[in-house]
Each structure stands twice: as structure tokens, then as C-alpha cells.
Amino acid sequence: MTPTSDPLVSELARKLVETLGLDMTAESVDPAAPLIGAGLGIDSIDTLELVVMIERDYGVKIDNRAAGVEAFASLGALAAYIRQHRPA
Amino acid sequence: MSQRPRAYVTGIGVVCAGANNVAELRALLAAPKPTFGPSSVFPSKTASAQLPVAEVVGLDDTEPLPRTHRLALQAAREALAGAPPPDAIVLGTTTGGILATEAALQVGVTSPEAYRYHGLDTVARTLAETFDVRGPVITISTACSSAAVAFWVASALLRAGLARRVLAGGADSLCRLTFHGFRQLQLVAPSGTTPLDINRAGMTVGEGAGFLLLEKDPENSPVLAVLAGAGLSCDAFHATSPHPEGAGAVLAMQRALSDADVAPAAIDYINLHGTGTPDNDAAEARAVKQVFGDAVPTLSSTKGLTGHALAASGGIEAVVSVLALTDGLVPANTGLITVDPKLGLDPVSEPRHAEVRAVLSNSFGFGGNNACLVLQGSEHGGRERTQRPDPTIDHPATSVSPAPAALSPLRIAASACLSTRGGLDETWTALVAGEPVAGFVPDASFTKLVPPALLRRLKRLPRMTLALASQVYAASTIGAPPEFIAFGTAWGPLAETQDFLRKLFETDDKFSSPTDFVGSVHNAPAGQIALLLGARAPNLTCSSAERSFEHALLCASLGVAAGAKSALVVAAEAFEARLSPLFDSAVASGPLASDGGAAFLLLPDNHLPGPRIRWLGEFGRGENSVWALAKSPALAVALASCDAIALGLAGETSARQSSVVAELTALLAPHPVVVYRERLGHHASVSATAAALVAHGVVEGFLPLTAEPLPLPRKRVLMLQLGPQTTAFEVFA
Numbered sequence: 001m002t003p004t005s006d007p008l009v010s011e012l013a014r015k016l017v018e019t020l021g022l023d024m025t026a027e028s029v030d031p032a033a034p035l036i037g038a039g040l041g042i043d044s045i046d047t048l049e050l051v052v053m054i055e056r057d058y059g060v061k062i063d064n065r066a067a068g069v070e071a072f073a074s075l076g077a078l079a080a081y082i083r084q085h086r087p088a
Numbered sequence: 089m090s091q092r093p094r095a096y097v098t099g100i101g102v103v104c105a106g107a108n109n110v111a112e113l114r115a116l117l118a119a120p121k122p123t124f125g126p127s128s129v130f131p132s133k134t135a136s137a138q139l140p141v142a143e144v145v146g147l148d149d150t151e152p153l154p155r156t157h158r159l160a161l162q163a164a165r166e167a168l169a170g171a172p173p174p175d176a177i178v179l180g181t182t183t184g185g186i187l188a189t190e191a192a193l194q195v196g197v198t199s200p201e202a203y204r205y206h207g208l209d210t211v212a213r214t215l216a217e218t219f220d221v222r223g224p225v226i227t228i229s230t231a232c233s234s235a236a237v238a239f240w241v242a243s244a245l246l247r248a249g250l251a252r253r254v255l256a257g258g259a260d261s262l263c264r265l266t267f268h269g270f271r272q273l274q275l276v277a278p279s280g281t282t283p284l285d286i287n288r289a290g291m292t293v294g295e296g297a298g299f300l301l302l303e304k305d306p307e308n309s310p311v312l313a314v315l316a317g318a319g320l321s322c323d324a325f326h327a328t329s330p331h332p333e334g335a336g337a338v339l340a341m342q343r344a345l346s347d348a349d350v351a352p353a354a355i356d357y358i359n360l361h362g363t364g365t366p367d368n369d370a371a372e373a374r375a376v377k378q379v380f381g382d383a384v385p386t387l388s389s390t391k392g393l394t395g396h397a398l399a400a401s402g403g404i405e406a407v408v409s410v411l412a413l414t415d416g417l418v419p420a421n422t423g424l425i426t427v428d429p430k431l432g433l434d435p436v437s438e439p440r441h442a443e444v445r446a447v448l449s450n451s452f453g454f455g456g457n458n459a460c461l462v463l464q465g466s467e468h469g470g471r472e473r474t475q476r477p478d479p480t481i482d483h484p485a486t487s488v489s490p491a492p493a494a495l496s497p498l499r500i501a502a503s504a505c506l507s508t509r510g511g512l513d514e515t516w517t518a519l520v521a522g523e524p525v526a527g528f529v530p531d532a533s534f535t536k537l538v539p540p541a542l543l544r545r546l547k548r549l550p551r552m553t554l555a556l557a558s559q560v561y562a563a564s565t566i567g568a569p570p571e572f573i574a575f576g577t578a579w580g581p582l583a584e585t586q587d588f589l590r591k592l593f594e595t596d597d598k599f600s601s602p603t604d605f606v607g608s609v610h611n612a613p614a615g616q617i618a619l620l621l622g623a624r625a626p627n628l629t630c631s632s633a634e635r636s637f638e639h640a641l642l643c644a645s646l647g648v649a650a651g652a653k654s655a656l657v658v659a660a661e662a663f664e665a666r667l668s669p670l671f672d673s674a675v676a677s678g679p680l681a682s683d684g685g686a687a688f689l690l691l692p693d694n695h696l697p698g699p700r701i702r703w704l705g706e707f708g709r710g711e712n713s714v715w716a717l718a719k720s721p722a723l724a725v726a727l728a729s730c731d732a733i734a735l736g737l738a739g740e741t742s743a744r745q746s747s748v749v750a751e752l753t754a755l756l757a758p759h760p761v762v763v764y765r766e767r768l769g770h771h772a773s774v775s776a777t778a779a780a781l782v783a784h785g786v787v788e789g790f791l792p793l794t795a796e797p798l799p800l801p802r803k804r805v806l807m808l809q810l811g812p813q814t815t816a817f818e819v820f821a
Binding site for chain 1: 272273274326327328329540541543544545595598599600601602603606
């Protein structure tokens with residue numbers, strides 16, 4: 001587990017757990033671990049659920065496979081992706 | 089050549105984007121033209137709602153009915169073309185009256201009158217009333233394979249001798265739920281679908297209706313084609329994604345070919361499901377190559393022309409298939425520019441003429457529900473309907489009553505139910521103690537039975553369904569997944585529907601939950617059963633108002649008649665605080681409002697001791713159904729040998745309970761009539777719960793559904809449900 005002091009990562013961890021109804025605490029999500037296809041049990045529909053949340057809450061679209069691979073590499077990668085693509 | 093009775097196609101009717109009837113579809117197929125554009129059916133403030141759709145233009149709007157109903161009426165009228173009433177209707181739909189419901193919900197209409205056409209059953213019932221159909225009126229809802237599954241059911245009814253003429257097909261209208269649902273799943277092509285293309289980017293949501301009139305003995309009707317076989321399967325892989333190798337699709341194609349008794353080499357043309365999504369087309373291509381090897385027939389997807397009309401697509405494409413056979417017209421894969429080389433297919437680029445003797449038509453849906461059809465050219469050589477009986481001449485009603493006991497009883501190897509008291513044991517114990525069991529099922533009584541990993545994705549209805557299915561499967565000790573799965577639900581997953589629409593409206597049509605959309609289709613719970621049990625068997629969902637359980641029982645019985653060695657039947661309703669009272673007046677308030685359901689693991693009758701269940705029939709004569717019933721030879725034997733009648737009340741009869749029961753009691757004397765809703769409460773699948781309790785009762789020798797327990801010395805109960813359609817089945821030991 002990699003502790004984080006990044007407030008966006010903490011916020012995303014909270015939203016991840018809430019949006020998907022994961023049976024775990026936000027603090028226990030490892031910011032460096034892969035989001036999809038690993039221990040969290042997140043599948044393609046969950047991923048689309050996160051895509052909707054990210055567009056709604058941050059105005060960032062993830063609408064192709066390459067963007068998805070980059071954004072969902074980990075929670076830290078997602079935070080970086082949002083910062084990079086966030087509307088000014 | 090198969091010795092089985094065949095289903096002859098003697099009428100076809102269609103409406104879809106670009107074609108309001110068969111003649112226009114024929115012209116459209118011969119000379120494709122663009123049909124996609126922005127929707128005028130539902131307003132939207134969102135730019136993304138301007139994605140193109142495949143909309144029907146010029147639909148008759150003189151009748152005050154929702155759009156799906158009008159689409160169905162238009163195509164059904166054409167298919168019947170003044171012919172005498174069919175004995176039965178089997179209709180596939182996923183949308184019902186949801187387009188009107190969405191509009192009413194958005195502005196907060198609270199009058200149930202505004203929602204009277206919401207139920208999926210109202211589409212087929214509108215047809216039944218319009219065309220005076222007096223036999224079974226069945227609604228199938230298996231997402232995008234609904235119409236194709238309906239053809240399987242229609243064909244099975246003909247083979248079993250339960251009907252001689254069946255109107256079958258599908259209808260769906262554009263609506264916000266499906267359009268935005270597919271959009272949120274990123275499955276809608278930004279500029280129109282291009283199936284099989286290297287740059288394909290999704291589907292185009294469409295609408296329409298397509299029907300076949302199927303006959304067993306087409307004495308005076310010209311035969312257009314033959315529905316030679318149908319095959320069903322379930323992927324048991326994922327809620328929305330097809331199995332990557334198309335394993336379920338392979339099974340459905342092979343089952344259809346085997347059912348039609350034709351070799352793959354006999355197929356001249358395949359009308360693909362071909363939605364234009366990257367995953368569907370890739371999986372379907374692999375499946376086709378697995379079935380046909382190096383000799384893949386001529387093939388195309390016609391969804392580049394018609395769009396994907398969801399539940400109607402199998403009906404529209406069956407009509408396309410008939411036209412391929414009658415006209416020798418091989419449709420083009422419209423929209424295709426560069427075929428995706430990874431698919432390894434060579435789709436038809438331009439419409440062309442060639443002799444077509446046999447067609448395979450594929451339909452695949454969410455929940456992994458697959459259905460494939462084999463249609464063959466008419467052996468009678470009739471190319472066109474030349475003459476019809478004059479509809480103004482009064483014709484005698486054709487076969488009204490199905491033959492008595494045409495379907496064998498099935499042995500109930502295990503049963504389960506959910507009521508406010510808990511499971512079957514708790515419910516039975518409460519009833520024996522004289523306590524009523526009306527009310528809502530406590531979460532704890534079914535949630536504990538659902539695998540924990542699934543809980544977070546599933547709401548009330550799929551949880552109940554999985555709890556019921558897993559209980560009877562475990563108790564039955566059959567040791568292998570069931571060979572047929574039939575689910576019944578009148579209202580479907582209402583919590584998912586409500587949550588999806590609420591989020592959509594709150595964000596001005598911008599955002600909603602993909603999970604809720606996937607969960608909102610009526611067949612989602614049955615798809616979850618298949619996943620849980622690893623069952624690739626035929627898997628269908630009936631949504632016929634209060635007859636949903638009865639129709640699931642009928643379909644399972646047809647499945648066993650077709651060779652299934654075991655069948656799982658589940659029926660359930662889940663109360664949703666906002667929608668249930670609007671849709672179903674019987675659960676709007678009062679002590680009878682309930683939810684729950686029941687499940688049965690059924691086996692072919694092997695004459696071992698234990699309870700049996702047998703479908704007897706369905707009669708549609710409105711006000712006169714009680715009299716029709718009493719006079720029916722189909723019920724004479726069951727009436728003569730039963731201890732009692734357990735009575736369910738649906739629709740308007742529910743409000744006239746005392747007069748209906750008095751009339752029936754007088755008519756059926758000396759048999760006692762037990763109105764089970766007084767003890768069990770009301771929900772649309774409560775007849776399933778009643779059947780589970782009666783199955784226990786015939787073994788115990790008494791039924792605790794009245795003030796004094798009713799003795800059952802003959803161990804036989806006739807179960808009737810009165811309503812706009814009256815159904816009958818019996819439970820005995």
C-alpha cells in the first residue's frame with residue numbers, strides 16, 4: 001500500500017468506492033495498483049460507470065480504448081489524467 | 089427432411105426506418121438509401137442526444153396508443169391482411185409503453201391512468217383485442233433477441249398442437265431509456281452504424297416491428313416460406329458483452345440447424361445480428377466461422393439500413409429473410425466501406441439477385457440471450473399471396489380451445505418461494521398458524537442467499553431471483569445446470585428503471601448509470617441465473633402481466649416437450665416505492681400490497697411419487713372467459729378430478745372480486761374456490777407463490793389458504809387466473 005497525500009487521489013478513492021458500492025474503505029484502495037481486472041473486481045460496466053462519474057464531476061471525457069487504458073492504469077494515473085484533461 | 093410439423097409462413101408485415109410496409113422494405117433492400125438522422129421522437133437538451141437514430145417516419149398517429157403499440161399494430165395488420173384471427177400471439181418487446189411513461193414521469197404525473205400502457209403485455213393485448221385472438225397471448229422480453237425467441241415459442245406451440253395459427257414477431261419504439269442507455273455504454277456510433285467495417289464504431293438505435301403469420305396446416309393460404317427451425321442459447325458469460333469466441337452464438341446456430349434438420353452447407357444466406365459494435369461483430373464472425381468452417385455462406389448485416397430495432401430486430405430480419413427467399417434478393421451490408429480483415433468474412437457489398445433456398449437469421453441480446461432461425465423457401469412454390477378470404481364475410485371462429493392435456497405434466501423436483509414471512513417453510517408455517525402472509529419480502533431473507541461478490545451490482549429483483557433459483561437448484565440435486573430456464577416477471581427490474589431515469593432527468597439527459605441500464609432489461613435477472621449456474625441452455629423471460637409465471641411454465645413445458653431433461657422456472661416481482669403504485673393499482677396501497685415470487689425445478693414426469701404441475705390452457709374472451717372456461721373440454725378432466733380451485737384475479741376482475749367469485753363458485757360447484765390473494769397478498773407473480781404452496785399442500789393433503797384448512801383427499805388443485813386472459817394449470821400428487 002502506498003499512502004497518499006494527494007487530495008484528488010483521496011477524493012477519487014472515495015468516489016470509486018461509493019459509485020461502485022465496493023465493500024471496502026476508500027483508504028484501503030492502493031493508488032498505485034491497477035484499477036481494472038485486478039483485486040477490486042472491476043469489470044467493463046463498472047469502468048463505464050466510472051467514465052460517467054468522471055465526465056459528470058470533472059468534465060473529462062474518456063471515450064476510446066486508448067484513453068481508458070491510460071486513465072484506469074491506477075488511481076494515481078486517473079488523477080493525473082484528470083489534471084491533464086480538465087477544462088480550464 | 090424433417091418429419092416434424094412445420095411452421096408455414098403465410099403472412100408478413102413490417103415497419104422500420106425507411107419502410108412502412110413490406111413493399112417499401114423490398115424497395116429499400118433492392119436500392120438502399122440513408123435512413124439515419126436525429127430523433128424527433130423524444131426531446132432532449134443534450135447535444136449528445138443528436139447522435140443519429142433509425143426512426144420510423146409517417147407512423148399512423150390517429151390512435152391514442154404509445155408508439156410501440158402503434159408500430160406493432162401497423163405491422164401486424166399487414167401480416168394478417170384480413171385473414172381470420174390467429175389462435176395465439178407471441179410478441180417480443182422490451183420497451184412497451186416506456187416512451188409515454190418517461191414523459192409522464194419527467195413532469196411528475198401521479199395518475200395511474202397515464203401509465204396504463206406501460207406494461208409490456210399491453211402491446212400484445214392491444215393486438216389480441218384488435219384481431220379477436222382467443223388463445224394464448226404471450227410476451228417475450230429477452231432484449232435484442234426477443235422477436236427471434238418469440239418465433240421459437242410460436243413454433244413450439246404449433247408443434248405441440250396448442251395452436252394452428254400464430255401471429256409472432258416483435259416491436260420496439262425509440263425511447264430515452266434505450267437510447268441513452270446504449271449511449272452511456274459507449275455503444276452508439278457517432279455517425280451511423282457500419283457493421284463489419286474496419287472503422288465500425290457502434291450501433292444505431294432503431295425502432296419498428298416485424299411479424300410472421302405462422303400456420304401448421306395452411307389449407308387455403310399461399311405459403312411464402314417455412315420457419316424450419318429455431319435454436320436458443322445463453323452465453324452465461326457477462327451481462328452485456330458477448331462471449332469473445334461466440335460460444336453461445338455457436339450453440340444457438342447449431343441448435344437452429346439441427347432443429348431444422350439441415351446441414352450448414354444447405355444455408356445460402358446468413359442475415360447476421362451484425363450490430364456494428366466492435367465486440368458483437370468480432371464474436372459473431374468467430375462463431376459463424378466455427379459453425380460453417382471454410383464454407384461460410386453469403387452473408388450480410390442489414391442493420392446499416394434499418395438500424396438496430398432491439399426487440400423488433402429479429403422480426404424485421406425474419407421478414408428480410410422471407411423476402412430473400414421469395415424474391416431471390418440477397419441484401420447488402422449497407423454502410424460497409426472496408427471490411428475489417430480481422431473478421432475474415434466477405435459480406436455482400438451491393439444487393440444482388442441469386443437463388444436463396446435457406447436462410448439463417450441471427451439475433452443476440454443482453455443477458456447473453458441468443459436466438460437463431462432457419463427459414464426455407466416454400467415447397468409449394470408460392471411466391472406471393474394471391475388471394476385472401478374476404479374479411480367482410482363472417483368466418484367461423486377457428487380452433488378456440490387447445491386440445492385437452494396436450495402437454496404432459498412435469499414433476500416438481502424442488503420448489504421455493506419468498507414472501508414477507510421468508511421462504512417456503514416459514515410461509516407454510518405462518519399459513520398453518522392462521523396468519524396472513526401479505527406484505528413485502530424482508531431484504532435479509534434473500535440477500536443472504538446471493539453470492540457476496542454479486543451483491544453490489546444487483547438490486548431487489550435480481551437478488552430475489554438468484555436466491556430463488558439457487559435454492560431450488562441446490563435442493564433438486566440434478567447435478568448439472570438446468571437444460572431450460574424460464575423466468576416470468578410482469579414489471580421487471582423497477583428499481584433499476586427508476587434509478588436510471590431519475591439520474592437521466594436530473595442531469596438534463598446528460599448522464600445516467602450504465603449499470604442501471606444493463607440491469608433494467610426484463611431478462612437481466614434470468615441472465616444472472618445463467619451466469620450463476622453456468623447454464624448455456626435456452627433462457628427466456630416472459631412478461632405477460634399477471635400471466636408471466638403461467639407463461640414461464642408454458643415455455644418450460646414446451647422446452648421439455650422439445651427434449652430438455654430439466655427446466656428451471658422462476659417468477660418474481662420487486663416492489664419499487666415510486667413506480668409500483670403507478671403501474672399496478674393492486675399494490676398501490678392497503679394490506680394486500682406485496683412482492684416476492686417462487687421457483688420450481690421441473691423434470692419430465694417419471695411416475696415417481698411427488699407433486700406435478702401441468703399447463704392446461706389460456707382463453708381470451710374478456711367478460712365471457714369464465715363461461716368459456718367452464719365449457720372448455722380442455723378443463724373438463726381437471727375439473728372433474730380436482731379437490732378445489734385456487735383462484736387468482738388479474739386486471740379488472742380484481743376490482744370485481746365478490747361478483748366474479750360468486751359467479752365462478754356457482755358455475756364450478758361443488759368445488760370450493762379459494763381466492764389466495766386474501767392470504768398471500770397481491771403482486772403480479774403471486775400465482776407462482778400460490779403454486780409453490782399448493783405443491784406442498786397436495787403432498788401434505790391440505791391447503792392452509794382459508795380460515796379452516798381445506799382437505800385435499802384427491803391431492804389435486806386446479807389453478808385458475810381470471811382476467812382479460814384466463815389461464816389454467818393444475819398441481820397434483
